[in-house]
Amino acid sequence: MHSIKALFFSVVLVFSVSCAHQKESTYPSNTREYQLGSYLWFQTSGEFRALCYQAYNLGKMKLERDLENKHNRKRAVVFDIDETVLDNSFGGAYEVQNNIQWSQDLFNRWVALKRAEAIPGAKEFIEFATKNRVEVIFISNRTEVQKEDTLENFKKLGIPAKKENLYFLGGNWSKEKRREAVLSKYDVVLYFGDNLGDFHKDWDDKASEERRALVDQHRKDFGEKFIILPNPLYGDWEKSLPKNIKRTDLLKTIPE
Numbered sequence: 001m002h003s004i005k006a007l008f009f010s011v012v013l014v015f016s017v018s019c020a021h022q023k024e025s026t027y028p029s030n031t032r033e034y035q036l037g038s039y040l041w042f043q044t045s046g047e048f049r050a051l052c053y054q055a056y057n058l059g060k061m062k063l064e065r066d067l068e069n070k071h072n073r074k075r076a077v078v079f080d081i082d083e084t085v086l087d088n089s090f091g092g093a094y095e096v097q098n099n100i101q102w103s104q105d106l107f108n109r110w111v112a113l114k115r116a117e118a119i120p121g122a123k124e125f126i127e128f129a130t131k132n133r134v135e136v137i138f139i140s141n142r143t144e145v146q147k148e149d150t151l152e153n154f155k156k157l158g159i160p161a162k163k164e165n166l167y168f169l170g171g172n173w174s175k176e177k178r179r180e181a182v183l184s185k186y187d188v189v190l191y192f193g194d195n196l197g198d199f200h201k202d203w204d205d206k207a208s209e210e211r212r213a214l215v216d217q218h219r220k221d222f223g224e225k226f227i228i229l230p231n232p233l234y235g236d237w238e239k240s241l242p243k244n245i246k247r248t249d250l251l252k253t254i255p256e
């Protein structure tokens, strides 16, 4: 109990210091309301957990099948980290509760706490892959300076990870170059992510409508080599929405 209280106060303290200079959110006033729904669903619904298990169970089936085949090079499985392997919803939930904007500083402080929890099913899948001598690679847009904290967070959760297999943000936000670097060494069997940019460059910097059309074009890849985790909290989908239009006006609804 004491350690839970200590954790609570350390989280509050770190965020309080961090947020002292935060601007109040400039999002439209209803944005936080829809985000509140997303965070509640993410943190409390059984459906969220079920979808995560479904994703990792499917991944395991695909990997088991692949292990029956021979490869000339070593197999690898590629993971995004945030909202794919680690649950960072605590940080975002703090922003929603306090009506402040996301900032790199706030995220850095959250990562430094090393208190992210595992996404359901991720640890067991990574253990299974490791046991079967499949290289576990993480391509994340966490920054280079966050490597040690990320490794320590993994260690606390019992998730096996090697420092040399962390491909973190070294310049380009797109993950394509880092995927190419991994593909030059390994046969990649599966990619796990919560954002379409975790799978292919096709989705980098595209508008919302185009992103959806590209998903339709790639439909056979989902559940085959791309395994997607549920994340309604944030992502490129949000950035891809048309600008300067009220978000409620973007909804398809019953015609007048």
Ligand SMILES: [Mg+2]
Binding pocket: 080, 081, 082, 083, 084, 193, 194, 195
């Ligand atoms: Mg992610």
